[in-house]
Amino acid sequence: MQPEPIIAEVRNQQSKKRRRWKIHLLPIPALIIYGLFIVYPLLAALTYSFFDWEGIKQGAFIGLSNYKDLFTLEPFRGMFWNAFGHNILYFVIQMIVQNGIAFLLALVLYQKIRGMEFFKIAYFLPRLLSVIVVGFLWKLILNPNYGALNILLGKFGLESLQKAWLGDPDTALIAIILVNCWFGVGFAVLIFLAGLQAIPHELIEAARLDGARGLTLIRKIMLPLMVPSLMIMTVLTFIQSFEAFELVYAMQGSQGEPYRSTDTLAVYFYRLAFGGSSGDSTAVGLGSALAVVLFIFISSITAIMLKFINKKQIDL
Numbered sequence: 605m606q607p608e609p610i611i612a613e614v615r616n617q618q619s620k621k622r623r624r625w626k627i628h629l630l631p632i633p634a635l636i637i638y639g640l641f642i643v644y645p646l647l648a649a650l651t652y653s654f655f656d657w658e659g660i661k662q663g664a665f666i667g668l669s670n671y672k673d674l675f676t677l678e679p680f681r682g683m684f685w686n687a688f689g690h691n692i693l694y695f696v697i698q699m700i701v702q703n704g705i706a707f708l709l710a711l712v713l714y715q716k717i718r719g720m721e722f723f724k725i726a727y728f729l730p731r732l733l734s735v736i737v738v739g740f741l742w743k744l745i746l747n748p749n750y751g752a753l754n755i756l757l758g759k760f761g762l763e764s765l766q767k768a769w770l771g772d773p774d775t776a777l778i779a780i781i782l783v784n785c786w787f788g789v790g791f792a793v794l795i796f797l798a799g800l801q802a803i804p805h806e807l808i809e810a811a812r813l814d815g816a817r818g819l820t821l822i823r824k825i826m827l828p829l830m831v832p833s834l835m836i837m838t839v840l841t842f843i844q845s846f847e848a849f850e851l852v853y854a855m856q857g858s859q860g861e862p863y864r865s866t867d868t869l870a871v872y873f874y875r876l877a878f879g880g881s882s883g884d885s886t887a888v889g890l891g892s893a894l895a896v897v898l899f900i901f902i903s904s905i906t907a908i909m910l911k912f913i914n915k916k917q918i919d920l
Contacts, residue, residue: 694846
């Protein structure tokens with residue numbers, strides 16, 4: 605073999621190695637952004653939670669005292685469990701209403717009805733709006749004096765059902781959660797529809813030949829084969845429910861009005877760490893402790909759910 609081909613081959617290999625290194629450099633900007641806006645705030649919150657604070661001035665190291673105060677000292681203890689209960693309710697209603705309606709709509713679209721593409725776009729359209737825009741829009745619709753909902757109820761002779769939807773402690777949180785369901789149902793439809801379309805058509809046809817129809821077909825064939833999609837949507841709903849902030853803030857502010865009936869853990873954290881709109885003093889240490897507790901809770905439950913999903917996928 606002549607020297608020239610050998611040299612060319614060596615240069616070609618060196619060029620390939622350089623290209624590989626350049627490919628490895630591509631994730632660096634994303635990693636820097638992730639570190640600045642995700643990792644650093646998490647580590648900072650963990651550090652802040654171990655110190656006493658005078659306003660925004662860091663004081664002495666106090667260990668786990670902020671965590672202890674969060675769970676034992678009033679009013680922090682009461683507000684924590686009040687907000688935690690609201691997050692639980694948020695999750696339960698979203699699972700039943702949002703994901704239940706989304707599954708039914710996905711079943712309808714699975715039948716390949718005429719105009720299916722239009723309906724998929726129509727269902728997903730609210731998701732394209734900003735959460736803040738959705739919050740202010742529905743705040744206007746639910747206004748007790750000139751809101752579209754109460755006006756429509758009056759037009760149909762249902763004046764007895766008219767309410768100050770966001771001013772009544774019994775309806776305020778439910779109204780916000782239902783708005784969130786309206787906002788998120790389109791995304792859930794796409795997830796469930798993808799799960800349905802992943803089921804081999806031969807299995808559906810074989811089940812129908814065996815006499816499976818309606819609820820029997822759904823319960824014994826479709827649902828078991830959709831477990832990954834169902835669990836993924838459960839995980840996403842859980843995370844979203846326990847991080848609920850933007851919509852609550854847009855519709856009710858940072859005070860959880862009326863009478864803390866719309867407080868969630870994220871809103872409570874915001875009020876502790878940055879002060880409320882009514883001039884509440886900040887409690888950076890307690891807010892950081894709450895952020896750490898919320899992060900550990902969400903990540904732990906999510907890890908358990910993902911492990912369950914992996915186990916189900918292996919079983920399938």
